[in-house]
Amino acid sequence: MKIRRLNRRAIRETYQEAIxxxxxxxxxxxxxxxxxxxxxxHILSQRYFFRHxxxxxxxxxxxxxxxxxxxxxxxxxxxxxxPLGWIGGWVPKGNTGGANVHPLRPMPLEGDLAEILEGYSxxxxxxxRLLIVIAVVGFFVWASSAWASILERNxxxxxxxxxxxxxxNLVTGLEGAEDxxxxxxxxxxxxxxxxxxxxxxxxxGRSRIFTFPLSDPYAAQDxxxxxxxxxxxxxxxxxxxxxxxxxxxxASRGPDGHTVEVYEARPAGSLRYHATLSAxxxxxxxxxxxxxxxxxxxxxxxxxxxxxxxxIIEGARRAETGRVVRIEDGKMTVLADELLSSNGIIxxxxxxxAVGELVGRRISIxxxxxxxxxxxxxxxxxxxxVDNLSVSNTGEIYAAxxxxxxxxxxxxxxxxxxxxxxxxxxxxPVTGRVTELFEDDGQFLSASSVATxxxxxxxxxxxxxxxxxxxxNQVLSS
Numbered sequence: 001m002k003i004r005r006l007n008r009r010a011i012r013e014t015y016q017e018a019i020x021x022x023x024x025x026x027x028x029x030x031x032x033x034x035x036x037x038x039x040x041x042h043i044l045s046q047r048y049f050f051r052h053x054x055x056x057x058x059x060x061x062x063x064x065x066x067x068x069x070x071x072x073x074x075x076x077x078x079x080x081x082x083p084l085g086w087i088g089g090w091v092p093k094g095n096t097g098g099a100n101v102h103p104l105r106p107m108p109l110e111g112d113l114a115e116i117l118e119g120y121s122x123x124x125x126x127x128x129r130l131l132i133v134i135a136v137v138g139f140f141v142w143a144s145s146a147w148a149s150i151l152e153r154n155x156x157x158x159x160x161x162x163x164x165x166x167x168x169n170l171v172t173g174l175e176g177a178e179d180x181x182x183x184x185x186x187x188x189x190x191x192x193x194x195x196x197x198x199x200x201x202x203x204x205g206r207s208r209i210f211t212f213p214l215s216d217p218y219a220a221q222d223x224x225x226x227x228x229x230x231x232x233x234x235x236x237x238x239x240x241x242x243x244x245x246x247x248x249x250x251a252s253r254g255p256d257g258h259t260v261e262v263y264e265a266r267p268a269g270s271l272r273y274h275a276t277l278s279a280x281x282x283x284x285x286x287x288x289x290x291x292x293x294x295x296x297x298x299x300x301x302x303x304x305x306x307x308x309x310x311x312i313i314e315g316a317r318r319a320e321t322g323r324v325v326r327i328e329d330g331k332m333t334v335l336a337d338e339l340l341s342s343n344g345i346i347x348x349x350x351x352x353x354a355v356g357e358l359v360g361r362r363i364s365i366x367x368x369x370x371x372x373x374x375x376x377x378x379x380x381x382x383x384x385x386v387d388n389l390s391v392s393n394t395g396e397i398y399a400a401x402x403x404x405x406x407x408x409x410x411x412x413x414x415x416x417x418x419x420x421x422x423x424x425x426x427x428x429p430v431t432g433r434v435t436e437l438f439e440d441d442g443q444f445l446s447a448s449s450v451a452t453x454x455x456x457x458x459x460x461x462x463x464x465x466x467x468x469x470x471x472x473n474q475v476l477s478s
Contacts, residue, residue: 010116015044015051022058035062035098042097043113047125049086056082059097074099089125093117153318154405155361155384160421164438167474168461170445173220174210174469177462179235179287179344179388180452183246186267187214189452189460192233192250194224197413197465199232207233207252211269214454217471225263227273230254235287235344235388237296238265247274247293251285258283260296260327279332282325287345287388289353295328297335299342299355318359324366324374336366336374344389344450346397348429352377354397356386363389363399365429380432384423387464388450392426398437400424400451400461412447413465422448424461426475436476437461445470 022037038059045051056079063071081103085091094107094117101107109117151157174180176193183189191210198205206229212220224231234251241247246265252258260277274293286301300323304310314321322339325332336342340360348354353366353374362381366374385405390398402408403421411418419442426435437451438461449464461470 007116007119011044014112014116015041018044019054019058026062031062031066035059038062039096039098040113043094043109044116046085046091046093046095046097047089047120049082052086052091053079053082055097063099071099078103087129089127089129090122091125093120093122151406155403156406158383158403158421160403160423160439160441162440162444163476164440164444164470164472164474168438168444168470168472170468171217171220171460171471172468173212173218174460174462175208175467176465177210177460177469178233178449178464180450180460180462180469181236181238181248181390182214182452182454183238183240183265184214184393184455185240186246186265187455188212188265188269189214189217189454190236190238190248190265191220191462191469192236193462194233196233197416205232207231207250209233209248209250209271211265215456217454217460217469221269223269223271225271225273228252228254228256228259228261228276230256231261233261234285235299237288237290239290239292241293247290249277249288249290249296251288251298253285258285260285260288260298262290262293264293277327279327279330282327282332286343289345289347291326295326297345297347297353298325298327299323299339299345300325301341301343301358322357324353324355326372333372335368335372336376339364343387344399346389346391348391348397349395352429354389354391354429356389356399356401358385358387358401359405361385363397363427363429378432380427380429380434382425382427382434387448388462390450390452392453395429397427397429398424398451398453398459399427400438400448402447407442408447412442416446416465416467419443420447422446422461422463424448424451424459438470438472439476 018037018041022034025034042055045055060075092106094109174191176196177191180191189212194208209224210220211223232253236250239247248263248265250261252261262274263271284300286299289297303321304314320338322342324336341358342355343358344356346354355364362379364379365377367377369375385402387401408420412420421442422440422445424438446466447464448461450462453459458473
C-alpha cells in the first residue's frame with residue numbers, strides 16, 4: 001500500500017493544541033482531561049525528540065503531583081528511552097505513553113489522529129536512520145582510509161633518525177638559506193635566505209642575500225641590495241656570461257608582483273641591480289635557470305598563495321598545477337605543465353633540465369625539443385618531498401627536501417619549535433642510483449631545502465626556515 005506523505009504542519013499544530021488544552025484542563029482542576037490531552041500529545045510527538053521528551057516530562061509532573069509511584073517510575077524509564085527511540089527511529093504508532101501500557105506496544109488510532117498520522121510508518125523511519133548510519137559509518141571508514149593514505153604518501157609514517165650531525169657543523173651566518181649556489185671561477189657562493197618565516201605568507205620582512213668564500217662558509221657576509229624594496233626570495237641561480245661577468249637571478253614573491261630579480265655580482269662582492277623579469281600570469285616562482293641576464297627558465301610550483309590553507313589542500317590532493325615556463329621580454333611561455341609542485345630546477349649536460357617535484361617526491365628529467373618545449377625523459381622517485389637541486393662537476397644531482405611534508409607545512413614553517421626532519425641525497429641522472437648524504441630528525445637541522453657541493457668534496461645543506469645551514473664533510477652511504 002502506498003504510504004501518504006506526512007503532514008508535518010498538521011502534526012505540529014495539533015500537538016500545540018493538545019498541550020494548550022492540557023494546561024487549561026490542569027488549571028481548571030480536571031486532571032483526567034489533562035492526562036487525556038497529554039496522551040494525545042504523546043501520540044503526535046513520538047518521532048520528534050524534543051516534543052516527545054517534553055510530553056513525558058509533563059506526564060512525570062502529573063504523576064509526581066498525584067503521588068503515583070508506579071507512574072513516576074514508568075515516566076522516568078520512558079524519559080531515558082526517548083533518545084534511543086529517536087536515534088533508532090522505532091516508536092510504536094498510537095502508543096499513549098502512560099505506564100499502564102507497554103512502551104513498545106502499537107495502538108489503534110481513531111478520529112482526526114488516524115487521518116493526521118496516516119502517512120507515518122515506524123519502519124520507514126527505521127529504514128531512513130539505518131541508511132544514515134550506514135552512510136555515516138561508510139564515510140568515516142573512507143575518510144580514515146583516505147587520511148591514512150595521505151599521511152603515508154606525505155611521509156608522516158616514516159622513521160627519521162639523526163645520522164649526520166657527527167660530521168656536520170652549523171653555519172649560523174646562513175640564516176634561512178633556502179637556496180645556495182656557487183661559482184667555482186670566483187670561489188664564491190651565494191645564499192638566498194633571511195627570516196623567511198616572517199614574509200612567506202605575505203607578512204612583513206625582507207629576504208637576505210649572503211655571499212661566502214667556498215673555502216670558508218663561516219665568513220658569510222650579508223650583501224642584500226636595496227632593490228627591490230620588497231625582495232621576498234625563493235630559489236636562485238648563477239650565470240657567467242661570455243664576457244666573464246657573473247649574474248645572480250632570484251625568484252621573488254613580493255606584494256607588488258611575482259618576479260625574477262637579476263643582479264650583477266661584482267668582483268668586489270657587491271650586487272648591482274640589473275633587471276626585473278615578469279609577465280602576465282607569472283605566479284608563484286620557486287626556482288630558476290638563468291639563461292641570460294634577461295631570460296630565464298622558472299618553475300611555478302602551485303596556483304595557491306604560499307602559507308595558506310588552500311596551498312596545503314592543493315598539495316594534499318596532489319593537484320598537477322606545477323609548471324616550467326620561459327620568461328623573456330615581458331612574455332611567459334609554458335614549456336612543461338601538470339607537475340606535482342615544481343620546485344628546484346637545474347640544467348644538466350646536453351641541455352637537459354631536471355626538475356624537483358615537491359608533492360610528487362621525484363625528480364623529472366626533460367629534454368628540449370626543436371620547438372623549445374620540454375619532453376619528459378625519465379622520472380626518479382625519492383623518499384621525500386624534493387625541494388631545490390644542485391649539480392656537481394661530474395653531472396650528478398644533489399637534492400634536498402622534506403621527508404614529512406605535513407610536519408613542515410603545519411609546524412616548522414610557522415613555528416620554529418615544531419621541528420621538521422631533513423634529508424639530502426646524491427642522484428645519478430642516468431642510472432637513477434640514489435646515495436644518501438644527510439639525514440636528521442630535525443633537532444640538528446630542520447626543513448632542509450638544498451644541498452650544494454663545494455670544491456673540496458664537502459657540501460652545504462641549507463634550510464628554508466632555520467637559523468643556520470649545515471656544513472658536512474662526509475656522506476652517509478656510498
